[in-house]
Amino acid sequence: MENLKAFIESGVLELYVLGDLSPEETLRVKELASQHQEVRDELAAIEYAMEEFAMQNAVQPSEDVEAKLFQKLGINIDEETNSVSDLPLQAEPKIVSLDHSNAKMRSLRYALVACVALLIVSTAALFITYSKLTDAHDQIASLNLDKEKFAGVVSKLEYNNRGLNNLVEMNESKDWATIKMQGQAISPQSKMNVYWNKKNKDVIINYLAMDLPKADAQHEYQLWALVNGKPVSLGVFGKTDSTSRDALLKMQTIQEAQAFAVTLEPMGGSVNPTMEKLTVMGGV
Structure with a gap:
């Protein structure tokens, strides 16, 4: 039931009534409507709301415009009875219902808050990681410097030792x-x-x-x-x-x-x- 309620509030039924769904989505709505009375009732309510809105906001055209329109469409008007023959079915006006806007706005707010919280946590984690990497880099540089100093001392001692050995050899050599x-x-x-x-x-x-x-x-x-x-x-x-x-x-x-x-x-x-x-x- 929760999934069905979310489906009804998603705005898909309004798009179905307006004819803006893909064939696959249209077939799915029809299947759900055949299975659930709630979907059929919601579709009927949407159609009724759109019809009422269209009737309340309808604009009566002038007789001249009306005659030219019917003539363009190939429709004959009986002047005595003022009736229209061969009148094709008119397409329903594409009016978007705003009944589901509050639910969508709430969902968007929750998503925005979650994104901001995730951004703050990620920024803090990156800062902590950067600080640790900086400290590790400094420690490695310090160890390398100490290693170089120690290597220099060892090299100097070895050289001096060779120098002392050379002194002994020089004193003993006749050259x-x-x-x-x-x-x-x-x-x-x-x-x-x-x-x-x-x-x-x-x-x-x-x-x-x-x-x-x-x-x-x-x-x-x-x-x-x-x-x-x-x-x-x-x-x-x-x-x-x-x-x-x-x-x-x-x-x-x-x-x-x-x-x-x-x-x-x-x-x-x-x-x-x-x-x-x-x-x-x-x-x-």
Whole structure:
């Protein structure tokens, strides 16, 4: 019964009376009407309401218009009796009943409220999911950063360990010459070791065996080789804190050298050594 009531209030019967249903829908209405008295009563009420509405709002045409219309339709009018012969059945006026509008409006309101509630719940769920994803992304980025830092520390320790092993090998090898440089007048307590390979002419400084005053932000140290009485630059190096650098640092190669020296120079180095900033020096 509930389904039948909903069917009656759906507006399908009004469309049936107006002739606006498809053949399949029309057949279905006829079947239900043959089975249920409520459907037949509703159809009769709709037809009666439409007829009453049409009669109440009918407009009487003028005699001239009426005559021309009947003539166009091929209908003869008896002037004495004012009767019409061969008058075909007129199509029923297509008037849409509004009796079921309240039920439809209620259904639309409920649907709208449900849609708004669903939208609010979905928006809240999306916001919570986005927040969780953002937090997870930040945690992953933090873990990756910690992983990179740890990998860097491990790599540095491995490199320094190799550097220490290389120092042992260099001290035991006859190919490497160890030049021990002593502090000069500006810094008598300073000391530093330079390793020079007699075969491939590589020059390496040892941060672990270095004790130089810490350079400020505007200066850095520069290594020189004394070749036939003339200084030749072998490159610059910065702070002497061994905890922030590798154990060994390769400098420029030199084919011949009678001595090595280090001076404190402006950032980037100098073309000629600043002798008053001579820090350490040692002969080959």
